[in-house]
Amino acid sequence: MAKMSSSATAPWKQILLKSINSNSHLKHSTYFQLATVESNGRPSNRTVVFRGFQDGTNKIQINTDSRTHKMDDLKHCPFAEVCWYFTETWEQFRIHGKVNMIDASNSDPDKLKQRETAWFAGSVRSRLQYLGPTPGIPSLDEQPSHDSLDPSAGPVDAFCLLLLDPEQVDYLNLKSNERLAFSTGRSFNGEKFWTQYKVNP
Amino acid sequence: MAKMSSSATAPWKQILLKSINSNSHLKHSTYFQLATVESNGRPSNRTVVFRGFQDGTNKIQINTDSRTHKMDDLKHCPFAEVCWYFTETWEQFRIHGKVNMIDASNSDPDKLKQRETAWFAGSVRSRLQYLGPTPGIPSLDEQPSHDSLDPSAGPVDAFCLLLLDPEQVDYLNLKSNERLAFSTGRSFNGEKFWTQYKVNP
Numbered sequence: 543m544a545k546m547s548s549s550a551t552a553p554w555k556q557i558l559l560k561s562i563n564s565n566s567h568l569k570h571s572t573y574f575q576l577a578t579v580e581s582n583g584r585p586s587n588r589t590v591v592f593r594g595f596q597d598g599t600n601k602i603q604i605n606t607d608s609r610t611h612k613m614d615d616l617k618h619c620p621f622a623e624v625c626w627y628f629t630e631t632w633e634q635f636r637i638h639g640k641v642n643m644i645d646a647s648n649s650d651p652d653k654l655k656q657r658e659t660a661w662f663a664g665s666v667r668s669r670l671q672y673l674g675p676t677p678g679i680p681s682l683d684e685q686p687s688h689d690s691l692d693p694s695a696g697p698v699d700a701f702c703l704l705l706l707d708p709e710q711v712d713y714l715n716l717k718s719n720e721r722l723a724f725s726t727g728r729s730f731n732g733e734k735f736w737t738q739y740k741v742n743p
Numbered sequence: 744m745a746k747m748s749s750s751a752t753a754p755w756k757q758i759l760l761k762s763i764n765s766n767s768h769l770k771h772s773t774y775f776q777l778a779t780v781e782s783n784g785r786p787s788n789r790t791v792v793f794r795g796f797q798d799g800t801n802k803i804q805i806n807t808d809s810r811t812h813k814m815d816d817l818k819h820c821p822f823a824e825v826c827w828y829f830t831e832t833w834e835q836f837r838i839h840g841k842v843n844m845i846d847a848s849n850s851d852p853d854k855l856k857q858r859e860t861a862w863f864a865g866s867v868r869s870r871l872q873y874l875g876p877t878p879g880i881p882s883l884d885e886q887p888s889h890d891s892l893d894p895s896a897g898p899v900d901a902f903c904l905l906l907l908d909p910e911q912v913d914y915l916n917l918k919s920n921e922r923l924a925f926s927t928g929r930s931f932n933g934e935k936f937w938t939q940y941k942v943n944p
Contacts, residue, residue, distance in 0.1 A: 568830075570828070570830040573828060575776035575778070575788060575826045575828070576788075577776070577778035577786040577787065577788035577824070577826075578786055579780050579784060579785065579786050583780060583784070583820060584780065584820065584822040584824075584839070585778040585779055585780050585786055585787075585820070585822060585823060585824045586778065586786075586824055586837075586839075587776060587777075587778035587788065587824040587825065587826035587837060588826055588835070588837060589826060589828045589835050619784060619785065619786070621785040621786060622786060623778070623785075623786045623787055623788040624788065625776045625778075625788035625789055625790060627771070627774060627776070627790045629769075629771040629830065634789070634790050636787075636788060636789060638785070638787075671944075674943065674944075675943045676943060677942075677943050677944060678913075678922075678924070678942050678943060679942060679943055680924075680940050680941065680942055680943075681922075681941050681942055681943045712879075721879075721882075723879070723881075739881050740881065740882050741878075741879050741880060741881055741882055742875065742876045742877060742878050742879060742880055742881075742882045743872075743875075743878060
């Protein structure tokens with residue numbers, strides 16, 4: 543039996559917020575794995591940090607370095623799938639959606655403002671990594687080190703905000719052995735809504 | 744500066760075995776995320792359980808239900824990427840490779856023997872799930888329940904062994920901030936070897 547609800551109240555979001563809260567004493571509970579597709583059509587997968595929902599929306603915020611491979615992946619295929627496993631409560635969320643990349647070259651002032659807010663929401667220490675050498679390339683023995691940064695300075699070029707807009711969510715609870723599938727649809731008047739099914743685990 | 748070593752002694756395997764050992768007191772330390780590509784070209788990602796290395800090789804064993812979507816994904820694109828984050832030691836392994844699917848229809852007696860060994864290596868309780876209703880489809884209110892299984896009975900049709908043969912491994916240590924990239928090559932005589940680089944985190 544399917545249940546339907548409007549976009550504003552995504553039914554999986556309440557479950558996810560409860561899981562985040564129940565696992566918040568564990569540092570790694572804000573880490574999840576983000577899968578993308580490379581330009582050669584192969585999968586890629588890495589751990590990233592949950593930076594909250596964009597205000598008033600279901601969109602998931604992730605910070606990244608615009609010099610990493612995932613940027614090329616997302617230019618080739620803008621879809622990503624988050625796999626978020628909560629080790630304390632044995633719950634898994636698979637969140638599939640399109641990713642919007644907001645980097646320094648973005649022409650929308652509102653989006654650049656969101657990027658700036660995300661930059662200042664991170665610690666000064668976490669901002670320093672964007673001043674380091676290009677991630678993933680062979681390292682030289684002598685690297686310039688960046689030990690300090692003006693805390694009031696805005697985002698550097700390498701800083702990019704990713705916004706994942708969920709289209710499908712698969713929730714699995716390994717304690718109760720329950721699984722729910724959530725997907726989006728459009729009503730006749732164009733409004734986005736969520737459908738929810740109980741599926742076999 | 745790159746280091747080279749022969750295939751038999753994959754240099755990342757020693758690091759991974761040490762991480763598995765250091766984190767073995769945590770139940771979730773054998774769980775990792777497996778990314779594949781769907782037939783529509785989009786990424787897919789889910790948590791699976793590490794079932795050890797195939798004897799004497801670097802191949803990673805994963806058990807799966809042949810009725811799950813990941814089987815369709817792997818038929819479309821046989822490559823997968825594991826992302827394995829160890830929460831105690833703050834280490835991440837990204838393991839990319841080709842996946843060999845060994846299901847009931849396999850015609851190679853050696854592979855069917857490997858599948859049988861993998862079946863009996865799992866608990867009787869874990870084998871029961873392969874007798875359940877098709878995973879991921881809407882569940883009916885009344886489901887036949889399978890509470891018992893002859894412990895000496897061989898693998899059921901839905902049981903499939905996946906063997907991931909690593910081609911590239913990316914290791915990141917968040918405590919020491921060190922990152923190593925491992926990749927495979929072929930020598931003039933066709934022998935597989937591993938190259939290792941230190942890369943920027």
